[in-house]
Amino acid sequence: MLKSGVLDPQGDAVQHALGALGFNGVEQVRQGKVIDLELADMEEAAAKSAVTEMCEKLLANTVIESYTVEILL
Amino acid sequence: MKVAVVVFPGSNCDRDMAVALRAAGFEVAMVWHKEARLPERIDLVAIPGGFSFGDYLRCGAIAAKSPICQSVIAHAQRGGFVLGVCNGFQVLAETGLLPGALIRNSNLKFLCKDVDLKVQSTASSFTSGYQQDQVISLPIAHHDGNYRLDAEGVKRLQDQDRIAFTYQSNPNGSVDDIAGVLSENKRILGLMPHPERAIEPAHGGIDGQAMFQGCLNQLASA
Numbered sequence: 001m002l003k004s005g006v007l008d009p010q011g012d013a014v015q016h017a018l019g020a021l022g023f024n025g026v027e028q029v030r031q032g033k034v035i036d037l038e039l040a041d042m043e044e045a046a047a048k049s050a051v052t053e054m055c056e057k058l059l060a061n062t063v064i065e066s067y068t069v070e071i072l073l
Numbered sequence: 074m075k076v077a078v079v080v081f082p083g084s085n086c087d088r089d090m091a092v093a094l095r096a097a098g099f100e101v102a103m104v105w106h107k108e109a110r111l112p113e114r115i116d117l118v119a120i121p122g123g124f125s126f127g128d129y130l131r132c133g134a135i136a137a138k139s140p141i142c143q144s145v146i147a148h149a150q151r152g153g154f155v156l157g158v159c160n161g162f163q164v165l166a167e168t169g170l171l172p173g174a175l176i177r178n179s180n181l182k183f184l185c186k187d188v189d190l191k192v193q194s195t196a197s198s199f200t201s202g203y204q205q206d207q208v209i210s211l212p213i214a215h216h217d218g219n220y221r222l223d224a225e226g227v228k229r230l231q232d233q234d235r236i237a238f239t240y241q242s243n244p245n246g247s248v249d250d251i252a253g254v255l256s257e258n259k260r261i262l263g264l265m266p267h268p269e270r271a272i273e274p275a276h277g278g279i280d281g282q283a284m285f286q287g288c289l290n291q292l293a294s295a
Contacts, residue, residue, distance in 0.1 A: 002176075005223075006176070006221055007176070007179065007219070007221065007246065009176070009177050009178065009179045009180070009181055009219070009246065010177055010181065013181055057138075058130070058134065058135075058138055059130070061131055061134065061167065061174055063166075063172075063173065063174045063221075064174040064176065064221055
Protein backbone atom coordinates (compact mmCIF):
# COMPACT_ATOMS: atom_id res chain seq x y z
CA MET A 1 0.00 0.00 0.00
CA LEU A 2 1.07 3.58 -0.57
CA LYS A 3 1.85 5.13 2.79
CA SER A 4 -0.71 7.55 4.11
CA GLY A 5 0.18 11.02 2.91
CA VAL A 6 1.51 9.75 -0.42
CA LEU A 7 -0.73 10.92 -3.23
CA ASP A 8 -2.60 8.01 -4.86
CA PRO A 9 -3.90 9.21 -8.25
CA GLN A 10 -5.30 5.79 -9.13
CA GLY A 11 -7.17 5.54 -5.84
CA ASP A 12 -8.60 9.02 -6.41
CA ALA A 13 -9.83 8.01 -9.88
CA VAL A 14 -11.49 4.88 -8.46
CA GLN A 15 -13.17 7.00 -5.78
CA HIS A 16 -14.61 9.33 -8.41
CA ALA A 17 -15.82 6.39 -10.49
CA LEU A 18 -17.57 4.89 -7.46
CA GLY A 19 -19.24 8.23 -6.79
CA ALA A 20 -20.39 8.38 -10.42
CA LEU A 21 -21.95 4.95 -10.00
CA GLY A 22 -23.98 6.24 -7.09
CA PHE A 23 -21.98 4.72 -4.23
CA ASN A 24 -22.13 7.52 -1.71
CA GLY A 25 -20.02 7.99 1.36
CA VAL A 26 -16.75 6.63 -0.02
CA GLU A 27 -14.44 9.09 1.64
CA GLN A 28 -11.14 7.80 0.36
CA VAL A 29 -9.80 5.00 -1.85
CA ARG A 30 -6.23 3.76 -1.57
CA GLN A 31 -5.10 1.24 -4.13
CA GLY A 32 -2.41 -1.31 -3.34
CA LYS A 33 -1.31 -4.72 -4.48
CA VAL A 34 -1.31 -8.26 -3.17
CA ILE A 35 1.66 -10.49 -3.90
CA ASP A 36 1.00 -14.17 -3.31
CA LEU A 37 4.09 -16.26 -2.56
CA GLU A 38 4.17 -20.02 -2.36
CA LEU A 39 7.03 -21.10 -0.11
CA ALA A 40 8.72 -24.42 0.55
CA ASP A 41 7.83 -26.00 3.89
CA MET A 42 9.26 -23.99 6.78
CA GLU A 43 8.37 -22.76 10.24
CA GLU A 44 5.88 -19.92 10.29
CA ALA A 45 8.32 -17.58 12.03
CA ALA A 46 11.04 -18.36 9.46
CA ALA A 47 8.58 -17.74 6.63
CA LYS A 48 7.54 -14.43 8.10
CA SER A 49 11.09 -13.25 8.50
CA ALA A 50 12.05 -14.41 4.99
CA VAL A 51 9.09 -12.62 3.39
CA THR A 52 9.74 -9.49 5.44
CA GLU A 53 13.28 -9.43 4.06
CA MET A 54 11.90 -9.88 0.53
CA CYS A 55 9.60 -6.92 1.09
CA GLU A 56 12.45 -4.74 2.31
CA LYS A 57 14.76 -5.70 -0.53
CA LEU A 58 12.42 -5.85 -3.51
CA LEU A 59 8.69 -6.31 -3.10
CA ALA A 60 7.97 -2.93 -1.51
CA ASN A 61 9.54 0.46 -2.06
CA THR A 62 9.57 1.61 1.54
CA VAL A 63 10.13 5.22 0.49
CA ILE A 64 6.47 5.39 -0.50
CA GLU A 65 4.91 2.03 0.37
CA SER A 66 4.04 0.16 3.53
CA TYR A 67 3.45 -3.56 3.63
CA THR A 68 2.04 -6.28 5.85
CA VAL A 69 2.95 -9.94 5.73
CA GLU A 70 0.27 -12.54 6.32
CA ILE A 71 1.08 -16.24 6.54
CA LEU A 72 -1.78 -18.41 5.25
CA LEU A 73 -1.47 -22.04 6.28
CA MET B 74 35.98 10.21 -21.92
CA LYS B 75 34.36 6.82 -21.68
CA VAL B 76 30.70 6.19 -20.93
CA ALA B 77 28.82 2.94 -20.35
CA VAL B 78 25.18 2.85 -21.49
CA VAL B 79 23.37 0.14 -19.53
CA VAL B 80 20.83 -1.86 -21.51
CA PHE B 81 17.97 -3.80 -19.89
CA PRO B 82 15.33 -5.91 -21.57
CA GLY B 83 12.76 -3.25 -22.41
CA SER B 84 15.18 -0.32 -22.66
CA ASN B 85 14.24 1.68 -25.75
CA CYS B 86 16.26 4.88 -25.53
CA ASP B 87 19.65 3.19 -25.24
CA ARG B 88 20.68 3.82 -28.84
CA ASP B 89 19.42 7.42 -28.80
CA MET B 90 21.48 7.90 -25.67
CA ALA B 91 24.56 6.42 -27.35
CA VAL B 92 24.10 8.70 -30.39
CA ALA B 93 23.79 11.78 -28.17
CA LEU B 94 26.86 10.84 -26.14
CA ARG B 95 28.97 10.08 -29.23
CA ALA B 96 27.90 13.37 -30.82
CA ALA B 97 29.24 15.16 -27.74
CA GLY B 98 32.55 13.31 -28.07
CA PHE B 99 32.20 10.42 -25.62
CA GLU B 100 33.49 6.95 -26.33
CA VAL B 101 30.46 4.71 -25.75
CA ALA B 102 30.28 1.12 -24.52
CA MET B 103 26.89 -0.62 -24.44
CA VAL B 104 26.61 -2.88 -21.39
CA TRP B 105 24.00 -5.62 -21.08
CA HIS B 106 22.28 -5.95 -17.70
CA LYS B 107 23.61 -9.44 -17.04
CA GLU B 108 27.21 -8.26 -17.05
CA ALA B 109 28.58 -8.49 -13.55
CA ARG B 110 30.71 -5.39 -13.91
CA LEU B 111 31.21 -2.24 -15.90
CA PRO B 112 34.08 -1.99 -18.38
CA GLU B 113 37.40 -0.67 -17.05
CA ARG B 114 38.00 3.07 -16.61
CA ILE B 115 34.44 4.26 -17.11
CA ASP B 116 33.97 7.99 -16.47
CA LEU B 117 30.20 8.05 -16.71
CA VAL B 118 27.34 5.55 -16.60
CA ALA B 119 24.14 6.40 -18.46
CA ILE B 120 20.92 4.55 -17.68
CA PRO B 121 18.53 5.12 -20.56
CA GLY B 122 14.78 5.38 -20.83
CA GLY B 123 12.37 2.61 -21.69
CA PHE B 124 10.40 0.00 -19.83
CA SER B 125 13.01 -2.18 -18.17
CA PHE B 126 11.53 -5.57 -17.33
CA GLY B 127 8.15 -4.39 -18.59
CA ASP B 128 7.76 -2.05 -15.60
CA TYR B 129 6.79 -5.18 -13.63
CA LEU B 130 6.39 -4.79 -9.86
CA ARG B 131 7.30 -1.06 -9.99
CA CYS B 132 9.05 0.98 -12.69
CA GLY B 133 12.78 0.35 -12.38
CA ALA B 134 12.48 -1.98 -9.38
CA ILE B 135 13.75 -5.14 -11.03
CA ALA B 136 16.45 -3.37 -13.02
CA ALA B 137 17.71 -1.85 -9.78
CA LYS B 138 18.43 -5.35 -8.47
CA SER B 139 20.15 -6.60 -11.64
CA PRO B 140 23.83 -7.65 -11.52
CA ILE B 141 25.04 -4.61 -13.47
CA CYS B 142 23.28 -2.23 -11.11
CA GLN B 143 25.35 -3.48 -8.19
CA SER B 144 28.37 -2.40 -10.21
CA VAL B 145 26.73 0.95 -11.02
CA ILE B 146 26.09 1.47 -7.30
CA ALA B 147 29.74 0.67 -6.55
CA HIS B 148 30.81 3.12 -9.31
CA ALA B 149 28.60 5.81 -7.75
CA GLN B 150 29.91 5.09 -4.27
CA ARG B 151 33.46 5.59 -5.56
CA GLY B 152 32.38 9.06 -6.69
CA GLY B 153 31.64 8.08 -10.29
CA PHE B 154 29.25 10.01 -12.50
CA VAL B 155 25.81 8.56 -13.33
CA LEU B 156 23.02 9.93 -15.53
CA GLY B 157 19.54 8.37 -15.42
CA VAL B 158 16.92 9.52 -17.90
CA CYS B 159 13.22 8.65 -17.53
CA ASN B 160 13.22 4.92 -16.70
CA GLY B 161 16.88 5.47 -15.78
CA PHE B 162 15.75 8.01 -13.17
CA GLN B 163 13.23 5.48 -11.85
CA VAL B 164 16.00 2.89 -11.61
CA LEU B 165 18.26 5.30 -9.71
CA ALA B 166 15.45 6.12 -7.27
CA GLU B 167 14.85 2.40 -6.73
CA THR B 168 18.53 1.80 -5.99
CA GLY B 169 18.43 4.57 -3.39
CA LEU B 170 21.23 6.49 -5.16
CA LEU B 171 18.73 9.32 -5.54
CA PRO B 172 16.04 10.17 -2.97
CA GLY B 173 12.30 9.86 -3.52
CA ALA B 174 10.18 7.76 -5.83
CA LEU B 175 8.28 8.13 -9.10
CA ILE B 176 4.64 7.12 -9.17
CA ARG B 177 1.76 7.26 -11.67
CA ASN B 178 1.14 10.68 -13.26
CA SER B 179 -1.52 12.60 -11.37
CA ASN B 180 -3.82 12.69 -14.40
CA LEU B 181 -3.20 8.93 -14.96
CA LYS B 182 -2.24 9.57 -18.59
CA PHE B 183 0.87 8.61 -20.50
CA LEU B 184 2.38 11.98 -21.39
CA CYS B 185 4.32 12.43 -24.61
CA LYS B 186 5.10 16.05 -25.46
CA ASP B 187 7.67 18.82 -25.19
CA VAL B 188 7.82 20.61 -21.86
CA ASP B 189 9.56 23.77 -20.69
CA LEU B 190 12.00 23.32 -17.84
CA LYS B 191 13.81 25.83 -15.70
CA VAL B 192 17.44 25.15 -14.90
CA GLN B 193 17.53 25.39 -11.11
CA SER B 194 21.13 24.42 -10.52
CA THR B 195 24.22 24.75 -12.67
CA ALA B 196 26.38 23.27 -9.91
CA SER B 197 26.81 19.90 -11.60
CA SER B 198 28.68 18.66 -14.64
CA PHE B 199 25.37 17.76 -16.26
CA THR B 200 23.94 21.25 -15.89
CA SER B 201 27.15 23.27 -16.23
CA GLY B 202 26.41 23.96 -19.90
CA TYR B 203 23.25 25.86 -19.03
CA GLN B 204 22.63 29.25 -17.45
CA GLN B 205 21.00 29.55 -14.03
CA ASP B 206 17.21 30.00 -14.50
CA GLN B 207 17.50 29.34 -18.24
CA VAL B 208 14.29 27.91 -19.68
CA ILE B 209 14.84 24.96 -21.99
CA SER B 210 12.50 22.66 -23.86
CA LEU B 211 12.87 18.87 -23.74
CA PRO B 212 10.46 16.04 -24.58
CA ILE B 213 8.84 13.90 -21.90
CA ALA B 214 7.39 10.45 -22.53
CA HIS B 215 6.26 8.73 -19.35
CA HIS B 216 3.38 7.28 -17.38
CA ASP B 217 5.09 7.30 -14.01
CA GLY B 218 6.92 10.59 -13.66
CA ASN B 219 5.17 11.93 -10.60
CA TYR B 220 8.07 12.60 -8.25
CA ARG B 221 7.28 12.05 -4.58
CA LEU B 222 9.46 13.04 -1.67
CA ASP B 223 8.47 14.13 1.83
CA ALA B 224 8.69 17.81 2.83
CA GLU B 225 11.85 17.22 4.82
CA GLY B 226 13.51 15.58 1.82
CA VAL B 227 12.48 18.41 -0.51
CA LYS B 228 13.91 20.95 1.93
CA ARG B 229 17.18 19.02 2.01
CA LEU B 230 17.33 19.10 -1.80
CA GLN B 231 16.66 22.83 -1.79
CA ASP B 232 19.22 23.56 0.91
CA GLN B 233 21.88 21.54 -0.89
CA ASP B 234 21.12 22.97 -4.36
CA ARG B 235 20.19 19.52 -5.64
CA ILE B 236 17.08 20.33 -7.68
CA ALA B 237 18.48 20.38 -11.22
CA PHE B 238 15.33 21.16 -13.22
CA THR B 239 11.73 22.10 -12.51
CA TYR B 240 8.73 22.05 -14.85
CA GLN B 241 7.43 25.46 -15.86
CA SER B 242 3.96 23.93 -16.09
CA ASN B 243 3.75 20.78 -13.98
CA PRO B 244 2.55 17.95 -16.24
CA ASN B 245 2.53 15.01 -13.84
CA GLY B 246 1.92 16.16 -10.28
CA SER B 247 5.56 16.07 -9.14
CA VAL B 248 6.14 17.65 -5.76
CA ASP B 249 7.44 21.23 -6.11
CA ASP B 250 7.43 20.82 -9.93
CA ILE B 251 10.63 18.78 -9.68
CA ALA B 252 11.78 17.27 -13.00
CA GLY B 253 15.34 16.28 -12.11
CA VAL B 254 17.42 15.83 -8.97
CA LEU B 255 21.10 15.54 -8.12
CA SER B 256 22.92 13.42 -5.58
CA GLU B 257 24.62 15.13 -2.66
CA ASN B 258 28.00 15.11 -4.45
CA LYS B 259 26.27 16.40 -7.63
CA ARG B 260 27.69 13.51 -9.66
CA ILE B 261 24.42 11.67 -10.14
CA LEU B 262 21.54 13.21 -12.06
CA GLY B 263 18.13 11.66 -12.58
CA LEU B 264 15.52 13.40 -14.69
CA MET B 265 12.27 12.45 -16.41
CA PRO B 266 12.67 14.60 -19.57
CA HIS B 267 14.79 13.24 -22.44
CA PRO B 268 17.84 15.35 -23.31
CA GLU B 269 18.97 12.68 -25.81
CA ARG B 270 15.83 13.35 -27.84
CA ALA B 271 16.74 16.99 -28.35
CA ILE B 272 20.23 17.03 -29.84
CA GLU B 273 19.66 17.91 -33.50
CA PRO B 274 17.33 20.32 -35.28
CA ALA B 275 15.39 17.43 -36.84
CA HIS B 276 14.32 16.48 -33.29
CA GLY B 277 12.52 19.80 -33.04
CA GLY B 278 15.04 21.25 -30.61
CA ILE B 279 18.65 21.02 -29.48
CA ASP B 280 18.36 21.97 -25.83
CA GLY B 281 19.63 18.56 -24.76
CA GLN B 282 23.04 19.07 -26.37
CA ALA B 283 24.36 21.27 -23.59
CA MET B 284 23.88 18.50 -21.04
CA PHE B 285 26.14 16.06 -22.85
CA GLN B 286 28.60 18.72 -23.98
CA GLY B 287 28.79 20.34 -20.54
CA CYS B 288 29.29 16.97 -18.96
CA LEU B 289 32.10 16.04 -21.36
CA ASN B 290 33.84 19.37 -20.92
CA GLN B 291 33.77 19.16 -17.14
CA LEU B 292 34.88 15.55 -17.02
CA ALA B 293 37.69 16.24 -19.48
CA SER B 294 38.97 19.17 -17.46
CA ALA B 295 38.67 17.40 -14.09
